[in-house]
Amino acid sequence: MKVLALGLVMSALFVGSAFAEGDAAAGANVFKKCASCHAVGEGAKNKVGPELNLLIGRVAGTAPEFKYSKAMTDAGAGGLVWSSETLHEFLTKPKDFVKGTKMSFPGLKEQADIDNLVAYLTTFSAPADGAAPAEPAAAPAAQ
């Protein structure tokens, strides 16, 4: 049982086993579709969209100083945490997965693109200084 529980934690924190492992280098290329609105990496700032460092394991709607839609903060308060699984669902059709999101992006058709993108984003989700990657940047709105 312990092994199973650990496996669940690992897949929640890292790349979900239900999806193929992506290629981070190819994901960097896919990220060009996101880069007009999102920054990631050292010194990344919020742009039209929130910065995406430490995204994997982050509660939705919690990047500091970013003004989210109510839909996104509500989703986070309702328990939405970014993982390979939730990113696959969100990025396939953002407006279906988080109804009312202000992210104006139609979605990615190719699941392989999302696999690669998740692999790429995961490279910015490792703790740089030993801090827990899952630590939310701010508490979600109390409900």
Ligand code: HEC
């Ligand atoms: C036209 C601008 C735009 C594009 C292009 C865009 N996004 Fe976004 N994104 C946003 C905005 C704005 C939000 C905040 C949504 C809200 O508050 O409802 C957001 C939110 C997000 C979130 C939730 C973050 C959080 O902190 O909870 C993720 C993950 C995300 N975007 C990933 C992506 C990825 C990956 C791509 C490329 C495939 C992409 N976005 C393309 C504007 C964009």
